[in-house]
Every structure is written in structure tokens, then in C-alpha cells.
Amino acid sequence: MIWETVRLAIQAIFRNTMRSILTVLGIVIGVAAVIAMVTVGQGSSAQVTADVEKLGTNILMLTPGGENRGPSSGGVAKAFTLKDVDAIIDQISSVDTAAPYAQTMTTAVFGAESTSTSLVGTDNRYLDAVDWSVVLGRRFLPSEESSGKSVCILGETVRQTLFGNTSPIGETIRMNALTYEVVGLLEAKGASSFGTDQDDVIGLPMKTFQRRVMGNTDVSMIFVSVRDGLSTERAQVEIEALMRERRRISDGEDDDFNVMDMKQIASMLTGITSILTGLLSAVAAVSLLVGGIGIMNIMLVSVTERTREIGIRLAIGATANQVLMQFLVEAIVLSMIGGLVGIVLGLALAAFASNLMVIPFAPDPAIVALAFLFSAAVGVVFGYFPARRAARLDPIEALRHQ
């Protein structure tokens, strides 16, 4: 009997194809929007996680500033120094290496070409920690690092802008009226998960950066690489203790710095993505609701239009419940068709967007199933009222209806 009802519902739906299409459009758009939003959101979360993990799961990152440092806590926490980096390497046995890191924006000029780019102060240990190799020329020499010589290595994007495809090695570029000799070219890394170009960078030895660019001795970040197979959690605790001591933080006082491992960084970044995804999905869900109201509207019209048919059915022996079921099933089938079309459309949209944004296409079967069930539920909720109206018709009145 239920199959029969479904078959009849499908018949009724296709008897008025154009109207049925317009009716389910709301559901289609709603479901497609939710599916596309969530799928793209999850894809970019997966991308962020993958990117961060590419840096290495054994990497810890130290930044100045307390965990919940509000504007009222006064001043900016003081930066680290190169001595902190050495202390971490010397005093904590589980640390493989540590590297200072500081960054600012600059304009680099070569001949008639110039580019605005990110200028980073660091050293060879950073390249080791994040596994970034030099494909042309060489890294910094120890003497260049210790004495702060005016040498630099370029990212691929900067090289393309300033030198095209020719070799930049041995050339001299200018930044803020100072000149630097190019000694190396970094391997191309491509865009990060947030779309920033990781190759749009110029690297200087840390001391060069401090003296010639910033005019201070600040190290704004420290990358720490923990020995393979050793616990990052323990290293994290040890580093915290060491830094508290070095920064003279008394017992009971909060840290004025953060030590995060990559998992924490990843979850922080994906947290932002999932909040955005959630908001957008909520907006999309509203359109599902609007779609449901559209279905109710058309079903009410349909009941009025088919009053005589309902009269016939009641006369030949349909019970009120059977008429109710007929219209209810029709609304449900209609909205489920809308749901299915919406899912296909949403996944196609997500696949297209993922391709465009260069993130993995990660459809979630649970979300797809949920969207489908939700569209069916829309049919039940918004189909019930018109169906009940149909079931309550008086057969004599209904048969007389023109």
C-alpha cells in the first residue's frame, strides 16, 4: 500500500512537471547551499590541518603574549631574544633545534623592477625545522649569520618578479636604501590554506634583520623542533618552565608567552573556519525553511484544485486517512526529490569551488544524509496541514466543486 501511495504521488507530481519544479526550487537551493557550504568548509579545514601538519607534528611555536591577554592587561609582552633560542637548545635535552623568527613588510628593488614583499629574519635552523630547501645557490654561511652580513635568500615569487627566469644568485637587491647580495633561492611552496603566497618572501640572517631592518634585538617568534619520537607535550612543559625562569615570572603569575604545538595551532585555525561555516550554513538553513513554506503553499493550491478528485476518491471508498496519506506522501516525495537534486547540485558546487580554491573536496556522508532527512522532514511538517485539509473535505461538497 505504501509503495502504491508513493507511485501515485510520483504520478501526481509528474502530471504537473513545471509547477513541481518551481515548488521544489526552494528546497533544492536550500539543500544545495547547506551542502556546498559545509563541504567547502570541511575541505578548507582539512587543508589547514594538512598544511600545518606539513610543517611537522614535532614543531612547537613560541609567541609572546598571555593566553587571554585583553587590552586592559597593559602593554605588549616583551619579545624573545637570540639568547632565549640558545638557552632552549642548550638546556632542554629533547629539543632537536630551535630557530628565531621575525617578520616585517618591505619593498625590494632590482634594476627597474620592484616588489612589495614579506621580509623575514631567521637562520638556517628554521629551514631545517620546517624542511624548506634551497634549490639554487646556498644557505647562509655561519659567518654570515654570526656577523649579520648583508645577504639574502629569495622565495620563488620574488625571484619571478625581480629576475624573471634568470638566476638571481650573486645579484644585489635594494631594500630601504640598503643593499643585499642574493645567495640562495628557496624551493617553491605554493599558496597556504588561507590563500597567501608562501613564496612571496625574502629571508635575511636574524642578526642582519635586527640591526639593519628593525634596529633592535627582538625575536618575535621561536620555532622549536623536538627530537623524533620524543613527546612534544613534555618539551612544551619544560620550555614553559625555562621561559618563566628566563622572563622572571614569579609563581602565581600568568605566562606572558605561549607555547603551542601544531595540533593546537591547527585546531585554532580550523576553529575559525568552522565558525564561519556554521554561520553560513545557518543562513542556508533559513532558505530551507522558506522552501518548506513554498511547498505548503503549492500543496494548499493543489488541494483546492483537486477538490473534485478528492471527492471522487472519497466516493469510491478511500478513507480520510488514505487521502491524508496521499497528500502527505506527495509533499514528502516532492521535498525528497528536491533534497536529492539539492545534494547533487551542492556537491557539484562544492567540487567546483574546491577545485578553484585548491583545497581537498571532502564530502561528508553524515551531512549529506542529514540534509536528505531534513528535506524529508520539511515535507512532513509543511505537507501535513494541506493534507489534513484534503482529508477533511466533505465528499458531497467536493464532488460538486467545479
Add this chain to the structure above:
Amino acid sequence: MPADKNTPVIEFRDVTKVYGQGEAEVHALDGVSLSITTGEFVAIMGPSGSGKSTAMNMVGCLDSPTSGDYLFNGVHVAALDQDQRALLRRNYLGFVFQGFNLLPRTSALDNVELPLIYKGLVGAERRAQALDALGKVGLKGREHHDPSELSGGQQQRVAIARALVGTPQVIVADEPTGNLDTKMSKEIMEVLRDLNKDDGITIVMVTHEEDMAGFADRIIWMVDGRVERTGTPAEILGTRGHRQ
């Protein structure tokens, strides 16, 4: 169901039907008593407003009396709830309407299968019964035509097939030839008469056409919500000549 020739299948005992209230009160039926036995072919006639349609709806268990009793096979219909009445219509009654009342954009076969769906029949058996009914009304070969592709007479045959497919005890026909020309009307009446004579289906028909009423065994003549007289077509129509 009892097939005893003398059992009344339809019995009205002092039935009244009142519509509206107070000043606007209308007595559509005003104390009607009548009985129809199994296998009879009865025509209900009378001027418009005489209550024949109301009586018809009552016979078809679509309406219930304001007072008095209506018994179908000895069962008090007023005591049945909506669903029980639907079951009664499904299993014992068939309907033929003036306006055919076929589902549009639905093939003749699907229209005829409709009552069987509610009877819970499926697949090949349902199809076979529907084809059989269409054969009986002479529509073999037209099974897959939509109503819009059929003539009025053919549409009414589909409607009759739909009425008889559930093997009903009674077929209720409300002005079945009202929308048809004389030739088609005669054909439809012959189909109904054959069902009555060959299959023993009781037929209750409302009509205002005396030529059609002539096919019935008995005519019930109503005026102002009352049965004025009943008798054979010759008795009723003979005395009244060809008025109208």
C-alpha cells in the same frame, strides 16, 4: 451479502434531511419511506428541488439523515463512523456521475484501477480485473487512452467500469446520461441494464429523462421532498403522458 430477492438492500424509514437553520431551513427530504430490493433497477425522478439528489447521496452513504433511519442491508448507516462508511462504499457501492468525474491526465485503465487500489489489490490481479471491467463496457483497446482522448459516451463507460470493477452490490447513478446525446445515452442505458440483468447488480439511478427512466423496473416519483408515487414506467409515465 444476502442475495435473497426479497431482502431490501436499501430501506428508508421516515427519513428527513434538513439543511440550514431557522428562517433558512430547507427540508430536502420530508419523511421519505421506501425500500429497494436486491437486483432491482430503480429510477428516481422528479422536478428539480424535489430531493432526488439528496436521496441519492443518502443511498450512496455520502450523507446521513437528520431524522429517521437509513438501512443498507439492514445496517443503520447513521451508526457507522466516517471510515466504516468509506469501507461500505468501497465494498458494496459503485458510483456513476453526470459529469463522469474521471481523473484527468490518467489513463482509462488507471482510472478503473483506482477503487481496487483502495481494496488493497496489487499488480497483475488488479490489472486483470480492471481490463475485465473495461471489456464489459465495450472499451477493449482503449485502456491506455486519457479521458480527453475519449468521447463523452466512452468516458461514461470508463466511469461505469470503475463503478463495477469492485463487484458492488449496488450501483448509484446520478443523471448518468445528462451530458450525452440520445444515441450515446441509449448505449449507456443498455450497458447499465445488462449489468442489472446479467450480473444482478442493483441499480439506483436519478434522471429527469423519461426515455432513460423507461429502462428501469420501477420509478420512484418525488415532489417537494416526499415520494409522490411509485410504479412501473408504464404506470408512472403512462398517466403523465409526455409532459416535461
